[in-house]
Amino acid sequence: MSLRIVVTVKYVPDATGDRHFADDLTVDRDDVDGLLSELDEYAVEQALQISENSDDDVEITVLTVGPEDAKDALRKALSMGADKAIHVEDDDLHGTDAIGTSLVLAKAIEKAGYDLVISGLASTDGTMGVVPALLAERLGVPQVTLLSEVSVEDGTVKGRRDGDAASEQLEASLPAVVSVTDQSGEARYPSFKGIMAAKKKPVESWDLSDLDLEAEEVGLEGAWTAVESATQRPARTAGTIVKDEGEGGKQLAEFLAGQKFI
Amino acid sequence: MAEVLVYVDHVDGAVRKPTLELLTLARRIGEPVAVALGAGAESTAAALAEHGATRVLAHDASEYADYLVVPKVDALQAAVAAVSPAAVLVPSSAEGKEIAARLALRIGSGIITDAVDLEAGDEGPVATQSVFAASFSTKSRVSKGTPVITVKPNSAAVEAAPAAGAVEALAVSFSAQATGTKVTGRTPRESTGRPELTEAAIVVSGGRGVNGAENFALIESLADSLGAAVGASRAAVDAGWYPHTNQVGQTGKSVSPQLYIANGISGAIQHRAGMQTSKTIVAVNKDAEAPIFDLVDYGVVGDLFDVVPQLTEEIKTRKG
Numbered sequence: 001m002s003l004r005i006v007v008t009v010k011y012v013p014d015a016t017g018d019r020h021f022a023d024d025l026t027v028d029r030d031d032v033d034g035l036l037s038e039l040d041e042y043a044v045e046q047a048l049q050i051s052e053n054s055d056d057d058v059e060i061t062v063l064t065v066g067p068e069d070a071k072d073a074l075r076k077a078l079s080m081g082a083d084k085a086i087h088v089e090d091d092d093l094h095g096t097d098a099i100g101t102s103l104v105l106a107k108a109i110e111k112a113g114y115d116l117v118i119s120g121l122a123s124t125d126g127t128m129g130v131v132p133a134l135l136a137e138r139l140g141v142p143q144v145t146l147l148s149e150v151s152v153e154d155g156t157v158k159g160r161r162d163g164d165a166a167s168e169q170l171e172a173s174l175p176a177v178v179s180v181t182d183q184s185g186e187a188r189y190p191s192f193k194g195i196m197a198a199k200k201k202p203v204e205s206w207d208l209s210d211l212d213l214e215a216e217e218v219g220l221e222g223a224w225t226a227v228e229s230a231t232q233r234p235a236r237t238a239g240t241i242v243k244d245e246g247e248g249g250k251q252l253a254e255f256l257a258g259q260k261f262i
Numbered sequence: 263m264a265e266v267l268v269y270v271d272h273v274d275g276a277v278r279k280p281t282l283e284l285l286t287l288a289r290r291i292g293e294p295v296a297v298a299l300g301a302g303a304e305s306t307a308a309a310l311a312e313h314g315a316t317r318v319l320a321h322d323a324s325e326y327a328d329y330l331v332v333p334k335v336d337a338l339q340a341a342v343a344a345v346s347p348a349a350v351l352v353p354s355s356a357e358g359k360e361i362a363a364r365l366a367l368r369i370g371s372g373i374i375t376d377a378v379d380l381e382a383g384d385e386g387p388v389a390t391q392s393v394f395a396a397s398f399s400t401k402s403r404v405s406k407g408t409p410v411i412t413v414k415p416n417s418a419a420v421e422a423a424p425a426a427g428a429v430e431a432l433a434v435s436f437s438a439q440a441t442g443t444k445v446t447g448r449t450p451r452e453s454t455g456r457p458e459l460t461e462a463a464i465v466v467s468g469g470r471g472v473n474g475a476e477n478f479a480l481i482e483s484l485a486d487s488l489g490a491a492v493g494a495s496r497a498a499v500d501a502g503w504y505p506h507t508n509q510v511g512q513t514g515k516s517v518s519p520q521l522y523i524a525n526g527i528s529g530a531i532q533h534r535a536g537m538q539t540s541k542t543i544v545a546v547n548k549d550a551e552a553p554i555f556d557l558v559d560y561g562v563v564g565d566l567f568d569v570v571p572q573l574t575e576e577i578k579t580r581k582g
Contacts, residue, residue: 137364164355
C-alpha cells in the first residue's frame, strides 16, 4: 500500500512587516518579506507524523500557488522533510481570489494524484479559512477540517474537531481533505541535514496551461469578488496612560465608569 | 423588496446573538428570510420573527448532527433555489465560513468572509472588512452570482423589528457528499456561565504576566465583576494556563467587543490581529514600553497583581 499526501502551503507577507496594498488593491508583496505561512507548518508536521506512524509507503508532496519567491515556502517544507514540491506559477494568477485559488489547487492536486490533502486552518494574510472546504467541494471528497488531532489507518482518516459548543470526533474514508489547527502539534525545525537534503529534492513548476486552465478563470479578472477601496486606519489617538502609585485600579475603574461600562 | 437569506446559528432552538445581528444587517439590503436547520429549528421562529424575519424556513433531519457541514450546505442550497435571494448572510464562525464557501462555489457566486459592516450599494451589498491586523479597512462586493457574505459577531447592534416570521417547511434532498464525514462522537463543552468569547460585549484577557494557571482566578474575578468573557494570549495558552478555546489572536479567536481589557499582555502583532477592532481598549502592564500601550484608550503601567484586584473591588463597590 502507498499513501500519497499533498500538503497545500502558502507564501505570505510577514505579519510583523508593514503590510499594505498595491495600486490595484491586491496585497503589495514587494515591500514586505515573505515566508511560509506559520499555520501551514502544522499541516506539514502532521503529514510527516502520519508518514512516521504508517507502515505504508508514504509520499509527501508540498504544493503552492504563488509568485517566484513562493519557492522559499516550498524549500522550508522540503527541509522539514517533505519529499517533493510543486510550484504553480503564472503571471495571470495575480489577484486570484479564494474561489479561484481553490480551482487552481484542485486542478494541481488532481494532476499530482492524491489520497489525502492536508492544509493549515487559514493563511496568516487573508485569514479566510475557506480553501480546505472549497477543495473538498471541488474534489468531491469528504472534508475533515479544523482538527486538533489527526490519524490515518486502513484507508480511514480520524480526527478531533474542537468547536465552541462541543468537541467532535470525525471519521471519513480516503481520499479526503483535512485541515489542522495550531493545536495539532508543534511544527519541527528543519535540521541542517534536512536543509542540505532539501536542495536536492525535486521542485516541479507548472503554469496554467499545464492545468488546462484559461487566464480568464483566474486572476483579478476572473475573481468573483471585487475590492473597491482600501483605507489605512487612522492611527489611534494617544490614550491616557497612568503609572500605578497605589491607586491604579481605582483610576481605571473611574475611566470605565466615565465610559459607562460600570 | 428582495429577500435576503439569513443562516440561523442556534443550539437546540436557542438562537445565538450573531444571528440576530445578521437580521439587523439583512434589513438594510432586503427582507430577511431565516433558514433554521436541525433539532429545535422550528422553535427558533419566535426570536427570529421578533428581530425581523418575514419567513422562517425550517428543516430537521438526523444528518445535520451525524455528518459534518455538507448536509447544511445542501439545505442552504435548497433554500437559495426556493427563494432566489439578493444575498445570503452567514455568521462568521468556523463552521459558518465553511458552509458559506461551499454554498458559494455550488451556486457560482463569490464569497466575502468576516465582514464587520454591510450596506446596500448600486451593484449589490458592500461589505467592510478589517485586514492586516486591523491596520486597513476594505470595502468589497461580490461581482458574480448571489453575494454570499459571512459577518463577524458584534458587527451590528441587535434591533427588534417584529415581522411575521411564519414557519415554512424547507424541502431538502441530501447530496451524495452529505454523508462523507461522520461525527462519531460529541462532547459538549462545559459551560463556564460566562458569555461566549467571540460574542461578548466585554472581554478580559490575561497573558504572560499572569504567570501561572492559578493566577487566572484574578482575571476571572475581574471578568465576572463586569459580566465579561475571559480571553488569553497565546503565551498563556501555550504555557497551559488557560484553554485554547479562549485564545485571542491570529491563531485563536478574533474578538471585537465594546471593551477589551488586556492584563499582562505585551501586545505582539499576532495578539493585536485578534483584538484590535475592539471599540475601547484598556491595558495593565508592568512594562511601560509594551506595544499594547500604543493601542489603548486607557493604560495603567503597574503590577497586575496590585491593579486587577483593586479594580475588581472598585467595580463591585460601584455596582454594589
